[in-house]
Each structure stands twice: as C-alpha cells, then as structure tokens.
Amino acid sequence: MPTGIIINCISVVLGGLLGALCGHRLTADFKTKLNMVFGACAMSMGISSIVLMSNMPAVIFAAVIGTAAGLFIHFGEAIEKAASAAEHRVSSLLPSGRHEEKAVSAETFNQELITALVLFCASGTGIYGSIVSGMSGDHSILIAKSVLDLFTALIFGCSLGLIVSFIALPQLIIFLLLFFAGRFIYPLTTPEMINDFKAVGGILLLATGFRMIQVKIFPTADMIPAMVLVMPVSWFWSTVLMPLL
Numbered sequence: 001m002p003t004g005i006i007i008n009c010i011s012v013v014l015g016g017l018l019g020a021l022c023g024h025r026l027t028a029d030f031k032t033k034l035n036m037v038f039g040a041c042a043m044s045m046g047i048s049s050i051v052l053m054s055n056m057p058a059v060i061f062a063a064v065i066g067t068a069a070g071l072f073i074h075f076g077e078a079i080e081k082a083a084s085a086a087e088h089r090v091s092s093l094l095p096s097g098r099h100e101e102k103a104v105s106a107e108t109f110n111q112e113l114i115t116a117l118v119l120f121c122a123s124g125t126g127i128y129g130s131i132v133s134g135m136s137g138d139h140s141i142l143i144a145k146s147v148l149d150l151f152t153a154l155i156f157g158c159s160l161g162l163i164v165s166f167i168a169l170p171q172l173i174i175f176l177l178l179f180f181a182g183r184f185i186y187p188l189t190t191p192e193m194i195n196d197f198k199a200v201g202g203i204l205l206l207a208t209g210f211r212m213i214q215v216k217i218f219p220t221a222d223m224i225p226a227m228v229l230v231m232p233v234s235w236f237w238s239t240v241l242m243p244l245l
Contacts, residue, residue, distance in 0.1 A: 002130075002133060002134070002175070002176060002179045003133075003139050004129060004130075004133045004139030004140075004141070004142030004143055004146075005130060005133065005142060005172065005175040005176060005179060007139070007142065007143055007146045008126070008142045008143075008145055008146045008149060008171070008175070009168040009171055009172045009175075010146075010168075011146040011147070011149045011150040011153065012120055012149050012150075012153045012164070012165065012167055012168040012171060013153075013165045013168045014150060014153070015149065015150045015151060015152065015153025015154040015156075015157060015164070015165075016153045016154070016156070016157040016160075016162060016163075016164030016165030016166075016167070016168075017157065017162070017165050018154045018157065019153065019154040019155060019156060019157020019158045019160075019164060020157045020158075020161045020162045020164070020165070023154075023157055023158030023159070024158075026158060031155055031158050031159070034151075034155055035155045035212055035213070036212075036213045038148065038151065038152045038155060038212055039209040039210070039211075039212030039213035040209065040213070041148055041209075042119065042148070042205050042206075042208050042209035042212060043205070043206050043209030043210070045125060045148075045202070045205050046201075046202040046203065046204070046205030046206035046207075046208075046209060047202065047206065048202070049125070049198040049199055049201055049202030049205065050199050050202035050203060050206070051199075051202075052195045052198050052199055052202075053195055053196055053198075053199035054191070054192035054195040054196055054234070054238075055192060055196055055234055055237045055238060055242075057237060058196055058230065058233045058234045058236075058237040058238075059196050059199045059200055059203075059230060059234075061233055061237075062196070062200055062226050062229045062230035062233045062234070063200055063203050063223070063226045063230075064226075065226070065229060066200075066223065066224075066225040066226025066227070066228070066229040066230070067219065067222055067223045067225070067226055069225045069229075070219070070221070070222030070223060070224060070225045070226075071219060071222045075221060075222050075224065075225060076114070076219050076220075076221035076222040079114065079117060079221045080110055080113075080114055080221070108159075109159075109160065111211070111217060112156060112159060112160055113160055113163065114220070114221055115156075115208060115211045115212060115220065116152075116153075116156045116160065116164060116167055117167060117170070117221070118204070118208055118220045118221055118224070119149075119152065119208050119212075120149060120152075120153070120167050120168075120171050121167065121170055121171045121174050121175075122174070122204070122221075122224050122227075125141060125144075125145050125201060125205065126142070126145055126171075126175060127174075127175075127178055127201060127227060128141065128194075128197060128198055128201055129141030129142040129145060130142065130174075130175040130176075130178035130179045130182065131178050131179070131181070131182040131185060131186060132182065132186075133179055133182070134178065134179035134180060134181070134182025134183055134186075135182040135183055135185075135186040136186075142175075153165075153167075189231065190235070190238070192234060192238050193230075193231045193234045193235055193238075196230050196231070196233075196234040197227065197230050197231055197234070199230075200226050200227050200230040201227060203223070203226075204220060204223050204224070204226070204227065207220050207223060208220050
C-alpha cells in the first residue's frame with residue numbers, strides 16, 4: 001500500500017486549496033518571508049543528502065553531464081510548456097483559481113510553477129522515498145516530505161492559485177511508477193549507488209531552495225536527467241575505475 005505517496009499527494013492538494021482560498025488574507029511580506037524559510041528548509045534537506053555521497057567524482061560527473069543533457073534536449077522548456085498547457089486547461093475550468101493573476105507576471109508565474117513542479121514531483125527526497133517505500137514499505141521519508149510540502153503548497157497556492165493542487169496528479173503518477181519499479185530497481189543497487197543518488201537529489205534540492213528564495217534561478221528542471229545518470233555512473237566508478245586507481 002503506497003501510504004506515504006497518498007499522504008504526500010493529499011498534503012499538496014490541501015496546501016494548494018488553502019493557499020488559493022485564503023492566500024488573499026496573508027500579507028505579501030508574510031508570504032515572502034515564510035517562503036524564504038521553506039527555501040532554507042529545502043536547502044537543509046539537500047545538504048543533509050549531499051553529505052551522504054560515497055563517490056564525489058561520480059556525483060559531480062552525473063550532475064554536470066546530466067544537466068548538460070537536459071539543457072541540450074531542452075528538457076526544462078518541455079516541462080514548462082506542459083505546465084503552461086496544464087495551467088491554461090485548469091484556468092478554463094476554474095477561471096477564478098488564479099486570484100492574483102494581475103499581480104503576478106507571466107514570467108514570474110512560469111518560474112514559480114516550474115519550481116513547484118520540480119519540488120513536488122522530482123525532488124531527490126520524493127523519488128528516493130517512493131523507491132524505498134515500494135521496496136521496504138518504509139514511508140517515513142515521504143511522510144517527512146509531506147509536512148514541508150503542505151506548507152510549501154500553501155505559499156505557492158497564494159500566488160499560483162488552484163493549479164498547485166493539480167500538481168498532485170502528476171506527482172501521484174510519477175511516485176506510483178517509482179513505487180512499483182522499486183522492487184526491480186532496489187535489488188540492483190549498492191549502498192554506494194543509493195548514497196550517490198541521494199547526493200544528486202540533494203544538489204537538486206539545494207538548487208530548488210535557491211530558486212525559492214530567488215537568489216539564483218537554477219535550471220532545476222534541466223538537472224533532473226542527472227538523477228537518471230548517477231546510479232550507472234556510480235556503479236561504473238566503484239566497480240571499474242576505482243580498482244584501476
């Protein structure tokens with residue numbers, strides 16, 4: 001039973017609804033400062049994962065080459081177009097969902113929507129937590145993520161509207177696929193591969209945190225392919241290259 005995934009998706013739905021319905025009661029200063037705290041929390045989660053890395057060269061190689069691949073194939077742009085199409089679809093069904101549309105520019109809206117999509121659907125914590133949940137039934141990682149996602153979705157809902165709640169749908173699909181794939185993926189991994197995987201996810205979370213506090217807009221969506229690349233690179237480094245050094 002994917003209990004952790006269900007809890008995580010419900011937290012995003014509830015947070016988005018609360019933000020869309022009650023966000024106008026919160027001052028801009030309150031939302032900005034609280035979002036900075038969430039960004040710091042995301043970066044803290046990222047740092048806690050990065051320090052677990054077993055093979056630094058493999059992690060760095062995967063992060064750089066994976067991001068380069070994402071930029072080359074315009075992975076981030078593809079996600080942005082899909083997110084924009086979803087937003088237009090939801091706006092047509094729920095015209096009042098974006099209550100701050102006049103206050104939020106299209107560019108800012110797209111940036112925040114991409115950040116929310118990556119944070120909820122493609123974070124290292126969520127991906128790893130879904131795999132572990134499917135393999136061992138340990139839902140603690142996803143439940144911890146749900147606490148942060150609830151309040152983060154609330155803040156995003158204040159500016160993005162009800163579209164935030166609908167992010168739970170792709171999140172559910174992605175996490176369930178990882179949940180059922182976990183029983184096949186996990187037995188093929190080693191502790192070193194898992195640690196390096198979490199480290200790349202941590203880098204992604206760290207970059208997402210910087211986006212949330214708007215210090216630097218990292219291409220977080222384009223960095224996602226690094227998470228696919230890191231496990232085989234880690235295995236190759238540990239079993240092939242290391243014995244030769």
